[in-house]
Amino acid sequence: MKILIIGGKGTIGKRVSEHFAKKHQVIVGGRSTGDVIVDIADSKSIEAMFKAVGKVDAVVCIAGEAKWAAFDSMTEEDFTIGLKSKLMGQVNLVRIGQDYVNPGGSFTLTTGILADHPVEFTTSAAMVNGGIHSFVKAVALELRNGIRINVVSSGLVEDAVERYEAYFPGHNPIPMYKVINGYVRSVEGKGTGEIIRMYDNC
Numbered sequence: 001m002k003i004l005i006i007g008g009k010g011t012i013g014k015r016v017s018e019h020f021a022k023k024h025q026v027i028v029g030g031r032s033t034g035d036v037i038v039d040i041a042d043s044k045s046i047e048a049m050f051k052a053v054g055k056v057d058a059v060v061c062i063a064g065e066a067k068w069a070a071f072d073s074m075t076e077e078d079f080t081i082g083l084k085s086k087l088m089g090q091v092n093l094v095r096i097g098q099d100y101v102n103p104g105g106s107f108t109l110t111t112g113i114l115a116d117h118p119v120e121f122t123t124s125a126a127m128v129n130g131g132i133h134s135f136v137k138a139v140a141l142e143l144r145n146g147i148r149i150n151v152v153s154s155g156l157v158e159d160a161v162e163r164y165e166a167y168f169p170g171h172n173p174i175p176m177y178k179v180i181n182g183y184v185r186s187v188e189g190k191g192t193g194e195i196i197r198m199y200d201n202c
């Protein structure tokens with residue numbers, strides 16, 4: 001398969017890219033490094049990326065940002081970061097990318113545990129994750145040519161524990177092989193419209 005992995009140089013993305021590269025042709029998209037440069041918050045940049053890359057069998061997005069801060073400090077602009085990047089960035093990847101995915105191919109998006117189990121300072125990130133879950137269930141009903149879509153929602157991943165553990169007291173870090181398997185299940189499996197949760201019930 002020819003697999004485009006946006007965010008494929010990030011903490012999760014590099015592990016997922018390394019895994020898929022053992023069996024498939026992987027093209028990494030990133031904002032500052034990668035085989036192709038893209039900013040998912042900008043739909044013109046997404047269009048340019050797909051024109052450069054051409055048809056693919058799978059699009060995997062492991063990128064997208066949202067601002068983490070106390071709710072009473074959040075401005076409307078602060079919420080816009082998550083709406084433009086993690087939410088509409090991933091929606092636009094599917095909207096624009098559907099013409100570049102071969103019949104029977106797939107999209108795999110990324111959210112996270114905050115959709116179900118938010119922690120402090122995540123009103124924006126949690127909201128955006130929940131929106132993507134609903135989007136995936138709805139758009140799965142309408143994608144043509146047997147194109148599938150799923151979303152992987154992991155808990156705090158092992159490779160990011162140092163960076164985020166203070167925000168997630170008592171959470172069980174998710175081993176990287178389980179996180180990778182979420183993406184493998186989506187890309188190589190047959191399911192569609194699924195929220196692939198890689199965490200226990202905390």
Ligand SMILES: NC(=O)c1ccc[n+]([C@@H]2O[C@H](COP(=O)([O-])OP(=O)(O)OC[C@H]3O[C@@H](n4cnc5c(N)ncnc54)[C@H](OP(=O)(O)O)[C@@H]3O)[C@@H](O)[C@H]2O)c1
Nearest residue numbers: 007009010011012031032033038039040063112156157160
């Ligand atoms: N870390 C966790 O424990 C965890 C758990 C569950 C879900 N998630 C979610 O998984 C995703 C990846 O997390 P991570 O920890 O791997 O993040 P990360 O280490 O910061 O890596 C993110 C990657 O995405 C790229 N990227 C960011 N914004 C982009 C944009 N607008 N357009 C194109 N590429 C962009 C970055 O490229 P540049 O470096 O070039 O900017 C980088 O390669 C995030 O959405 C995060 O919320 C993370």
